[in-house]
Every structure is written in C-alpha cells, then in structure tokens.
Amino acid sequence: MTTLTRESIRPPMTAPRAAPRKSFWRLANPYLYLIPAVLVMGVMTYYPMAYGVWMSFTDYGLKNLRVDSPAPNFVGLQNYIDILTGAIAIPNFDFFYTLFFNLFWTFSNVIFHVVIGVLIAVLLNAKGLWFKGIYRAIFVLPIVIPTLVVANVWRNMFDPDFGAINQALAMLGGLIGISPAAFHIRWIESVNPPIPGVPLPLAYFALLITNIWLGWPFMTIVATGALQSISKDFYEAASIDGASPTQQFFRITVPLLRPAMVPAIVYGITLTFNLFNLIYFVSGGGPLRETEILVTTAFRLVNEQRLYGVAAAFAVFIALILLVITLITNQVSRATESYDV
Amino acid sequence: MSSTNVNVPVAATAPAKPKFTYAESQIVGQKMTLPKQLLFQLILLFITFTVIFPILWVVSMSVDPRADVMRPTTLNLIPPGFSLKAYLDILERPTSNPVSLPTLFFNSLLMAGGSALASVFVGVFAAYSFSRFKYRGRAVLMLAVLAVLILPTVALLAPLFVLLNRVVIGDFSLRNSLLGVGLALLSTLLPFAIWNLKGYIDTIPRELEEAAMIDGCSPNQTFFRIMLPLATPAIAITGFLGFLSGWTEFYISWQFLTNPQNFTLAMALYNMTGQFASSTPWSHFSAMSVIIALPVSIVYLALQKYMTGGLTIGGVKG
Numbered sequence: 001m002t003t004l005t006r007e008s009i010r011p012p013m014t015a016p017r018a019a020p021r022k023s024f025w026r027l028a029n030p031y032l033y034l035i036p037a038v039l040v041m042g043v044m045t046y047y048p049m050a051y052g053v054w055m056s057f058t059d060y061g062l063k064n065l066r067v068d069s070p071a072p073n074f075v076g077l078q079n080y081i082d083i084l085t086g087a088i089a090i091p092n093f094d095f096f097y098t099l100f101f102n103l104f105w106t107f108s109n110v111i112f113h114v115v116i117g118v119l120i121a122v123l124l125n126a127k128g129l130w131f132k133g134i135y136r137a138i139f140v141l142p143i144v145i146p147t148l149v150v151a152n153v154w155r156n157m158f159d160p161d162f163g164a165i166n167q168a169l170a171m172l173g174g175l176i177g178i179s180p181a182a183f184h185i186r187w188i189e190s191v192n193p194p195i196p197g198v199p200l201p202l203a204y205f206a207l208l209i210t211n212i213w214l215g216w217p218f219m220t221i222v223a224t225g226a227l228q229s230i231s232k233d234f235y236e237a238a239s240i241d242g243a244s245p246t247q248q249f250f251r252i253t254v255p256l257l258r259p260a261m262v263p264a265i266v267y268g269i270t271l272t273f274n275l276f277n278l279i280y281f282v283s284g285g286g287p288l289r290e291t292e293i294l295v296t297t298a299f300r301l302v303n304e305q306r307l308y309g310v311a312a313a314f315a316v317f318i319a320l321i322l323l324v325i326t327l328i329t330n331q332v333s334r335a336t337e338s339y340d341v
Numbered sequence: 342m343s344s345t346n347v348n349v350p351v352a353a354t355a356p357a358k359p360k361f362t363y364a365e366s367q368i369v370g371q372k373m374t375l376p377k378q379l380l381f382q383l384i385l386l387f388i389t390f391t392v393i394f395p396i397l398w399v400v401s402m403s404v405d406p407r408a409d410v411m412r413p414t415t416l417n418l419i420p421p422g423f424s425l426k427a428y429l430d431i432l433e434r435p436t437s438n439p440v441s442l443p444t445l446f447f448n449s450l451l452m453a454g455g456s457a458l459a460s461v462f463v464g465v466f467a468a469y470s471f472s473r474f475k476y477r478g479r480a481v482l483m484l485a486v487l488a489v490l491i492l493p494t495v496a497l498l499a500p501l502f503v504l505l506n507r508v509v510i511g512d513f514s515l516r517n518s519l520l521g522v523g524l525a526l527l528s529t530l531l532p533f534a535i536w537n538l539k540g541y542i543d544t545i546p547r548e549l550e551e552a553a554m555i556d557g558c559s560p561n562q563t564f565f566r567i568m569l570p571l572a573t574p575a576i577a578i579t580g581f582l583g584f585l586s587g588w589t590e591f592y593i594s595w596q597f598l599t600n601p602q603n604f605t606l607a608m609a610l611y612n613m614t615g616q617f618a619s620s621t622p623w624s625h626f627s628a629m630s631v632i633i634a635l636p637v638s639i640v641y642l643a644l645q646k647y648m649t650g651g652l653t654i655g656g657v658k659g
Contacts, residue, residue, distance in 0.1 A: 029560055030474035034482065037467035037535060040459075044528040045489055045497075052500035060503065067507050120388065123381060128373035135385050138392055144641035145396070148589035148607055149634040152614045153399050156623060159412075164398045167416035213391065274493040276592065281614065295495045299592050308499045315496035322491045 056080070056313035062306045072309065079313035089305055090297075092289040099321070102293040105204075106273045109211050113268055116212065117219025118257060122249065124220070125227045136224075139217045147214065151281035154210040158187035158282070191287045201290045203283040210282055211275070219264060226260035227253070266329040273325065294318050394418070403427050403627035410624040427624040428632070435629055436612040436621070438601040442632070448519055449606040452594075453587025456523040456530055461580045464534030465572065469564055471535070472542040473550070483539075489532040494525075495592055501525045502596055516597050525593045530583050537582070541575035542568065578644055585637055606633050 056079055058072035086093050124135060142150070157164045165187065170180035187206040194202050234252045243251065276295045279285060285292035285300075292300075298318060301311035373381070397418040402410055406422035432442050471483055505525065508515035515521040549571070553563045569576075591607045598604060610633060612618065613626045 026560075027476075030470045030476045030479075033466045033470035033474075033564075036463040037531060040463055040527060040531055041486075041489070044501075044524055045532065046485075048497050048500040048504055048528065049489075049492075051504060052497065055500055055503070060499075065503060065506055067509060123384065126373060126381060128378070129381055130378065131382075131385075135389065138389050140642070140645055141392055141396060141638075144638045144645060145634050146585065146589040146637060148591060148610065149630045150395070152610055152626075153395050153630055155614050156626065157395060157398065162412035162414065162623070164394070164413075164416055167413075168394075171416060213395070217392075270491070274495075276493070276495060277589070280591075281611070295493050298495050299498065299596075302498050302502060303592070303596050308503055311499040315499065318496050319492055322493075326491050 052312040052315055055309050056316050058309045060309035060312070064308075075309070079310045080316075082310060083314055083317065088301075088307070088310060090289070090300065093297075094289075095317075098289075098292050098294060098297055101291065102273060105207075105291075105293060106269055109208065109215060109272045110265060110268045112208070112212050113215035113219045114261065114265060116216040118223045118254075118261070120216065121220045121223035121227055122253065125224060139220060142214050142217050143221075147275075147277045148281070150214060151210070151278045154206075154213075155188075155282050158206050160184055160186045160189075163187070188283050189287055201287055203287060203291045207278060207282055207291060211272070211278055214278070215268065215272070218268070219261070222260055222264040223257055226257050230256045262333045266333050269325065269329060270322075273322070294321070399627045399630050402624050403631050405624055411622045413623060427622070427628040430622075431625045431628055435625065436609050438604060438609075438612065440601040440604050440609075444602060445604055445606050445609050446632070448603060449588055452519045452523045452526070452605060453584045453590070455520075456526045456587050457580045457583035459523075459527055460530040460534040460583045461538070461576050464531055464579070465538050465569070465576060467535045468538035468542055469568055471539045473547075473568075486532045486535050489529060490536055492529065494529045497525075497528055498592065498596060501528065501593075505597070517599055517603070519598075519603050522590070522594050522597050523587070525597070526587055526590055530586065534579050534583060537579045538572065538575055541579075542572055545571050574647060578647055581640060581644060585641070588637055589633070 055072075057074060057076060059075050059078075060072040063069060064072045082088055083095050086095060120139070123129075124132060124139075156162075160166060161184070166183045166185055169185070170183040173183055174180060186202070188203050190202045192201075193199055194205065230253070234256075235248055238248050238252060273293075274295050275293070276299070279291060279293050279296050280299070283291045285296050294314075295318065298311060298314050301307050301314055305311075398416075401417050401420040402413060404420050404423050404425065404427070405417065406420070406424035406426070410427075434440070435442050435445070467486075471479065471486075502516065505516040505521045506514070508521075515524075545568070550563045550567050553567050554560075558566065589607055590605070591611065594605050594608055595611070598608070606629070610626075610629050613621045613629055618626065
C-alpha cells in the first residue's frame with residue numbers, strides 16, 4: 001500500500017508534465033474494496049437471478065430437484081403464456097385480475113395513508129396543543145412493531161366469533177340497542193361484496209383497515225418534519241391578507257409539504273405493492289383468491305404448486321412490473337423535486 | 342426559504358375576508374381557545390385509542406390470569422389481573438412441532454444476526470468504494486446494486502431454492518439449514534446495506550479524510566481509522582434494519598426448512614394463528630406475539646429518532 005510522504009504531496013517543481021505515475025495498488029484499491037460484495041452478490045444474487053431467467057423457459061419442477069435428477073425440458077415461452085392465459089393449476093388464477101387488484105390495493109392504501117397522515121400531522125402541529133410529546137410517542141408504535149406480528153394479531157382480531165373487532169362493535173351496538181348477533185361479521189371468509197356494485201370482498205376492507213393502522217404514522221412523521229420547516233411568515237402574511245385557515249391549508253401547507261411527501265409516497269407505493277406479510281397472514285389471499293397480490297401468488301407457485309419454472313417466469317413479470325412502476329415514480333418525483341417558493 | 346419573500350399564491354388570490362384576523366388564525370394563533378383545545382384532545386384521544394387497541398388486546402390476553410384463554414368470549418383490553426402462565430406454558434413446546442421456545446428464539450437470533458452482520462461487514466467496504474473513489478465501471482456497478490433493490494426477495498425464491506438444494510455435503514443440505522436461509526436472505530439484504538451505507542457515507546464531509554491523508558494516512562488507514570468510526574451509527578442502524586428483516590423473515594424459512602430443530606419464531610407464530618391453530622389457546626398465541634415483537638420494538642424505539650432521515654428509504658426489505 002502506498003503511503004503519502006512529504007515528497008509525494010509536494011508539488012513537483014521541475015518534474016515533466018507527464019501523467020503522475022500511479023502505483024498498481026492505488027489504481028486497484030477501489031476494486032479491492034468491492035471484492036467481498038461482488039463475490040457475495042455474484043453467487044447469491046446475480047447467479048440466482050440469471051438462473052431464474054433460464055428456469056423460466058423450462059418445466060422445472062419437483063422431478064428435477066434432486067442433485068442426480070435429469071435436466072428440465074426447455075419449453076420456450078410456455079410458462080409465460082400459461083401465466084397470462086390463466087392455464088395454471090391454482091383455482092381462480094387470473095393474472096390480470098391479480099395485477100389490477102395489486103395496483104388498486106396499492107393506490108387505495110397510499111391515498112388513505114397520506115391524507116390521514118398529513119391531517120394528523122397538522123393537528124399535532126397546532127400551537128399550544130397539550131400532550132404533544134405523549135401523542136407523538138404513542139403514534140410511532142405501529143411503525144416499530146414488526147408487520148409479521150401485527151398481521152397475525154389482526155388476523156385473530158377479525159375472527160367472527162372471538163375477534164376483538166366484532167366484540168367491540170357489539171359493545172358499541174349494545175349501547176344503541178342492537179343485538180350482538182348482528183355483529184357476527186365474517187370479515188375474512190365472506191364472499192358477498194358488502195357494497196353493492198363494487199366487486200370487492202369484505203376481506204379487502206379488513207386488509208385496508210389493518211394497513212391504514214400500519215401506514216399513516218410514517219406519513220405523519222415525514223409531514224411533521226416538513227411542517228416544522230415551513231416559515232411562520234407565510235401564515236402571518238396570509239392571515240393579514242384575510243386567508244381563512246382552510247385556504248391557508250390548501251394554498252400554503254399542501255404545496256410546501258409536497259417536496260417532502262413525494263419521496264415518502266414513492267416509498268409507500270413500493271412497500272404496499274409488495275406487502276406480503278399483511279395479505280398472506282390476514283386474508284391468505286381469500287376469499288376465492290380475490291385479495292391475492294403478485295408476491296403472495298409467487299410464493300404459492302413455489303410453496304404449494306412446486307412449479308419452479310412457472311414461478312421463475314412469474315418473478316420475471318414481477319420484476320418487469322416493478323421496473324415500470326419505479327421508472328414512473330422516478331419521473332414523477334424528479335418532476336416535483338425542487339419546489340421554488 | 343427567504344423570510345422576506347411572502348409572495349405565496351394565497352397572498353395574491355385570497356379574497357378579502359376580514360373576519361379571520363392574524364390572532365384568530367388557528368395555525369399562527371397565539372393561544373388555542375379552550376373549546377378548540379378540547380375538540381383536538383378528543384380527536385387525538387380517539388386516534389390514540391385506535392392505535393393502542395390491538396396492542397392492549399394482545400398484551401392483555403397474554404397476561405390473563407384465567408390462564409389458557411382458549412378463545413376470548415369477552416373483550417378485555419385491561420387484563421383482569423396479572424399472570425405469566427401463558428409465557429411459561431409455551432416455553433417447552435409452543436406448537437405441535439417438537440421444538441422448544443429457547444431453540445426457536447436462538448435460531449431466529451442466529452439467522453437474523455448472522456445475515457445482518459454479514460451484510461454490513463461486506464456492505465461497508467463496497468459503500469466506501471462507491472462513495473469515495475471515481476473509477477471505470479462505478480456507475481454500472483452502482484446501477485446493478487440499485488436494480489436488485491426494487492426486486493422483492495420472493496422473486497428470487499424459486500432459483501435460490503433449487504440452487505441451494507443442490508449443495509449437499511454428506512448429511513448436510515445447505516437448503517435445509519439456517520445457514521442456507523441466511524445466505525438466501527443476504528441476497529437482497531446486502532444490496533440494501535450497500536445502498537444505505539453509501540447514502541450515509543456520502544454525507545460525511547471529506548475534509549476529515551483529506552486531513553488524515555495529509556498527515557500521512559494511506560487510503561486504507563483512512564478507511565479504518567476515520568471512516569469506520571464515523572460511520573458506526575449508520576452501520577448500527579443498517580445492521581438493525583437487516584436484523585429486523587431476518588427476525589421476521591417468513592417465506593424463505595417456511596420454504597427451506599423441514600427439521601423442526603431449525604424452525605424460527607416467525608414460523609411458529611404462523612403455526613399458532615388462523616386455520617392451523619385450532620388447538621392453540623389464544624393466550625399462548627398472544628404470549629408468542631409479545632415475545633417476538635417486544636425486543637425489536639424496544640430497540641427500534643430507541644433508534645427511531647436517528648431513522649427518520651434519509652435512512653428510511655428502503656427501510657424495510659420484504
């Protein structure tokens with residue numbers, strides 16, 4: 001390794017203007033730092049990725065698992081076609097329904113997270129409010145508790161017989177004289193859509209409630225940080241000019257929150273799109289696979305169907321869809337990056 | 342933001358409504374009026390109630406002294422007493438699988454801790470290289486790391502499963518081991534660690550390193566003596582986030598592991614919920630939930646104030 005000496009940092013007085021001779025180690029050093037990561041990611045990330053793409057063109061299945069088993073057959077684009085046409089052994093498998101539901105699930109959730117998160121942040125930011133610190137401390141709890149545990153707990157809370165949700169509703173209903181039997185709601189299993197004309201099962205709303213509980217505090221934290229950096233002068237000037245609090249909210253607060261909220265929204269979209277734990281543990285994708293998303297389907301293809309080739313093709317679809325989403329959200333967030341005041 | 346520039350849209354377009362004066366405006370108002378204060382408190386109390394409702398429910402059930410609450414028939418948010426019997430009951434054998442709680446705990450700890458340590462240990466070198474050197478191929482390599490970040494781990498499940506399944510040495514199958522699960526987890530944890538740490542190192546001013554160089558430190562000495570100590574908080578947080586994703590990892594372990602002695606806490610929790618758990622008392626399920634959530638939640642809470650900045654992007658790798 002080269003060490004800097006007094007001689008080497010002193011500017012050369014009479015040296016020729018040739019490029020300074022760099023030692024081999026000096027040139028190789030940045031690459032040396034990369035070697036461990038390249039080795040690990042090469043073996044554990046990129047090789048499996050490439051292998052997965054190859055697998056997606058084969059009928060890789062249980063019969064090919066053993067070390068000494070024959071190589072799988074090359075089937076061309078058959079797996080991709082089977083996925084798109086729904087020709088897969090899973091009952092009610094419909095790729096486009098799942099994709100559409102996945103997108104609808106993502107955007108409906110993020111909208112609730114942002115609206116509720118920002119409103120609560122504004123509420124908490126009100127001057128002179130009591131117990132601010134206590135509220136802020138409590139409101140981070142949904143962020144710090146692992147989603148895995150949250151999802152399993154809510155699964156039991158939605159139980160029709162013993163779940164806390166139905167019991168709480170029955171208690172509230174009892175106050176106004178409704179019989180507790182009316183609250184034997186089958187949150188997860190019920191097949192009939194609760195809102196006529198809207199083809200969404202009750203399980204979707206159960207998932208939505210759970211994910212709203214999980215998601216708004218993050219948006220509140222981001223919004224609070226941004227709110228505190230908005231200069232009070234804007235509000236002073238606005239009220240001198242006679243703007244109502246509502247006008248101030250929509251014309252000052254919202255536009256000035258936007259630069260901070262956009263990255264948080266992008267993050268929320270990616271997170272919600274791939275929210276395996278919640279869907280898998282709360283609804284299990286049911287009823288009738290109506291609340292299945294792409295990542296839970298991918299897991300079922302491997303874990304239950306053992307169609308490894310099909311699962312690999314499915315993963316290629318997921319990667320492509322996420323690439324498109326990332327490119328779009330990147331464009332949007334770049335367009336809103338700097339907001340000149 | 343210039344304080345003299347008040348030319349925001351509202352100033353130009355707001356209709357003159359004199360009934361709102363500076364002093365009355367809720368946001369800049371000097372003191373909140375009492376009715377408004379009470380209204381706000383009422384709303385916030387309701388929100389607080391919804392936030393702590395599931396937590397109270399599960400904690401209350403886990404310490405219920407009427408031990409072995411098979412299924413709660415009434416809603417209890419405040420436990421009617423206190424007993425740790427449910428925790429003691431699940432110590433020996435929480436699920437129908439022949440594995441004890443300490444073993445499950447140790448397995449989760451080993452797998453999560455191992456992959457988190459490996460990810461930051463390997464990641465910090467790569468992050469330093471990306472952040473501090475300019476060289477041929479740097480942009481391409483960084484893009485390659487970034488591309489993996491958008492991919493959920495479950496997309497790699499099939500190839501990882503069949504590839505690790507082929508690594509068999511004697512009786513040892515890499516696929517059917519905690520080491521295999523940890524390595525599979527590392528496939529997406531490492532790029533996450535590299536990116537997180539690079540983002541942090543980018544914010545450390547170069548002057549300190551330059552000063553060290555002038556004082557005669559080699560680039561490697563600079564890395565070990567200046568950069569590593571400065572990056573310790575980021576390494577701790579990145580390591581913790583990696584630990585968290587290993588601690589609550591479900592689908593790789595569920596797919597890979599068949600020997601109950603290797604099972605993890607997350608797998609046991611799934612075995613104790615929903616349709617698989619007709620014989621599991623809910624007090625046991627609740628105690629298990631608390632055991633999984635409590636340690637990581639406390640650490641998260643302690644680190645939380647350091648995390649709201651740039652480190653949140655990609656915060657949970659699923």
